[in-house]
Amino acid sequence: MSTPEHEARAALMRAADAGDTVMGDLVAQIGPTQAVQAIRERAAPPGFATDELTRRLQTWHARLDGSDPAADLEAGERTGARLIIPGDPEWPTQLDALGAGRPLGLWLHGTADLRFSCLRSVAVVGARAATSYGVHVAAQFGVGLSEAGWTVVSGGAFGIDGAAHRGSLAAGGTTVVVLACGVDYCYPAEHRSLFAGARDQGVLVSECPPGVRPTRARFLIRNRLIAALSRGTVVVEAAVRSGALNTAGHALALDRHLGAVPGPITSSLSDGCHRLIRENKAVCVTTPEEMIELVGVMGDDLAPVPRAPALPRDSLPEPTRRVLDAVPTRVSAGPATIAVAAGVDLNTALSALGSLAAAGYLDRTPNGWRARRPASPVYPQAPATALPPPTKPPDPTEPRDPTEPPDPTEPRDPTEPPDPTEPPDTGQPDSTSQRDFAGQPDPAGLQNFTGQPDLIGQRDATGQGDAAGQGDLVGQRDLIGLQDSVGLQDSTGQLDSSALPDPMKQPDSTGPSDPPVESVHHAPALAEKPPDPVSTSEESPAFSSDASPAALDTLIPAARPSPD
CATH class of the missing domain: 3.40.50.450 (Rossmann fold)
Incomplete structure (x- = not known):
């Protein structure tokens, strides 16, 4: 809605700077319409002729000539903006507290x-x-x-x-x-x-x-x-x-x-x-x-009072709390020692210890009582299920599962029959990888089945390596590539023809045979059971009130029932 006062204030907002107190005083005294007229005539109204106002009138007049308040109002309506002035229903009255610095009007968009x-x-x-x-x-x-x-x-x-x-x-x-x-x-x-x-x-x-x-x-x-x-x-x-x-x-x-x-x-x-x-x-x-x-409103818009977090031990009675503070966490202590440290009598300490143990604050041990450590809220303990299961080391005496694939890093058993799918060993290096069975490069083919060279690095006559990976005493092989275990070689490492067995001679079946290997089983010794620290087999002597706490602690376990 556009009125003459809206146009007059729109013109004054173009002429004066925002927050100009001189313009605010002038408008408050003669009104916006009369102020526009005074600026156009460049004449100060009676009673306001001051040097400051005279200088301002010259500046305001120059700005007012180039303004078009009606065009400003129309442009605002096209863009969705509106101009409000004092006295409009939407005008915030708290702006009146600015006095002469109160705005001439406000442009709103929203x-x-x-x-x-x-x-x-x-x-x-x-x-x-x-x-x-x-x-x-x-x-x-x-x-x-x-x-x-x-x-x-x-x-x-x-x-x-x-x-x-x-x-x-x-x-x-x-x-x-x-x-x-x-x-x-x-x-x-x-x-x-x-x-x-x-x-x-x-x-x-x-x-x-x-x-x-x-x-x-x-x-x-x-x-x-x-x-x-x-x-x-x-x-x-x-x-x-x-x-x-x-x-x-x-x-x-x-x-x-x-x-x-x-x-x-x-x-x-x-x-x-x-x-x-x-x-x-x-x-x-x-x-x-x-x-x-x-x-806000006093008494209605109150902020909540921050409170400290409540702990379970805060609800404990004072004597029970003192007993709980006296119980150690790293070692165990007897009830007499705890009673002396807490400053209470023995009956009060025993009653409090039972209540605290039932509430989960204490643990009963063979030597007395020990306080439980509370879980840290910053670094909580990981659950047991989060830990990986322990791995059992393999037992070399157990037979291997035939369905399990063999481990390539394990040495092959000489008594195990060869795999028909494996290519025969010719004693020559692998033409594709140039590696032996141990995974090491063998450019000359001088290594045996275990990947170790012979003592002099030579092969036998048939090109087969020693099955055990060890050379002869002088580093030579026999003609069939087997180690001399029955004395068939002479001192020079050559085959002793006189020591060869007679092919026409039958082996002696009555000869001594190897004694049978007896299996000896050693039964583990049974561990002796430790004596029960709380056994009541021995008679406990009566204790007097002037006995020391340490002496009383040795007597209290015998007087109370077993945890079971």
């Missing part, structure tokens, strides 16, 4: 109602070059505030501002983006999608006419709007020289609540927050609930 959205709102500000810690905390505040029904107000810049807006949008809340340029100008350009989401779930706000580009001065001027639109401001991360501290200063000047999030003392981007807390200008807040308690 679906949310600005006045209704700012009734319960919190400004989240911080550094542009934020750390990962600051971005995480800002997003956490955006989500927490939105889930509690609060609106997030920020500047739409990089760093903390963008993280707070994204957190609010992710939680389905309403967010207000206060720009330092026109609502039709996207700055920064990388936040185009963010501004589109803000228009759908919130609203873009600017006191600059459409088409105005951002400047350094406009960023500082718009900070007063961020502080004025919200009930309170929280500074997430800010250096000593930061624009977020400028917003914090406006919040303090407007008597609004101010909070600050502490950060690492080694981070320069948290020095500004620490300074605000140290000077008692800001309240230390660490969660969105604490910020809501700061700006």
Whole structure:
């Protein structure tokens, strides 16, 4: 809806800079329509003729001649933007606290109602070059505030501002983006999608006419709007020289609540927050609930009080807790020793030990009592099922499974029949791999079945290697490639023809044969059973009250029943 006052304020927003207090005083005294007339005539109204106003009238007149307020309103309607002025239903009345610095009007672009959205709102500000810690905390505040029904107000810049807006949008809340340029100008350009989401779930706000580009001065001027639109401001991360501290200063000047999030003392981007807390200008807040308690209704929006984790031993009676503290964890101790260490009598100690053992705090041992070690919450013990089963070493005396494939690294048994699928050994090197049976290169074919060369590196007459891999005493083989085990060779290693057996002579069947091998089984000796430490076979002498704890501990096990 366009009225003469809307057009007059749209024209004044083109003529004067945002936040101009001289223009604000002039409009407050004579109204926007009369102010436009005074600027066109370049004549100060009666009672306002000052040197400062005279100089300003010259500048405003030059800007006003090149403006077209009606065209601005039409362009805003085409893009979906609207202009609100003081007195409109959507105008937030908390901006009146700015006095002469109150905006002449606000350009809005979005679906949310600005006045209704700012009734319960919190400004989240911080550094542009934020750390990962600051971005995480800002997003956490955006989500927490939105889930509690609060609106997030920020500047739409990089760093903390963008993280707070994204957190609010992710939680389905309403967010207000206060720009330092026109609502039709996207700055920064990388936040185009963010501004589109803000228009759908919130609203873009600017006191600059459409088409105005951002400047350094406009960023500082718009900070007063961020502080004025919200009930309170929280500074997430800010250096000593930061624009977020400028917003914090406006919040303090407007008597609004101010909070600050502490950060690492080694981070320069948290020095500004620490300074605000140290000077008692800001309240230390660490969660969105604490910020809501700061700006919310007293007694209704209270933050939950953090409580220490409850341990099972906290519910134990005082004497039982003292007995539990007196029980060692590495060694065992008797009840008399525990009673003395805990400062209780023996009957109380025995009663407490039984209760603690039933509750799982203690273990009973043959020598007394020992406390159980609680599992570490940081490094929990791995379950037994996670460990691999122990591997049993192979027994060389057990027969090998015929279905199991042979191990190529094991030496072949000479008594085992040869495999018909294997090629015969000719004593020559392998033509394809030039390797022997042990996997070592054999270029000359001088190795035997075990991969070891003979003592002089020679083969026998048939080209077969020694089956045992050992040479003769003088390093020579017999004619059939077998080792001389019956004395058929002479001292020179040549075959002794006289020692050859007579082929016509029959072997003597009555000769002595090898004695049978008797299998001897050794039965393992049975281990002696250790004496029962708690046996009641011996009579326990009576103990007196003046006996030492160590002497009493030797007597207590005999008096109590067996664990079984």
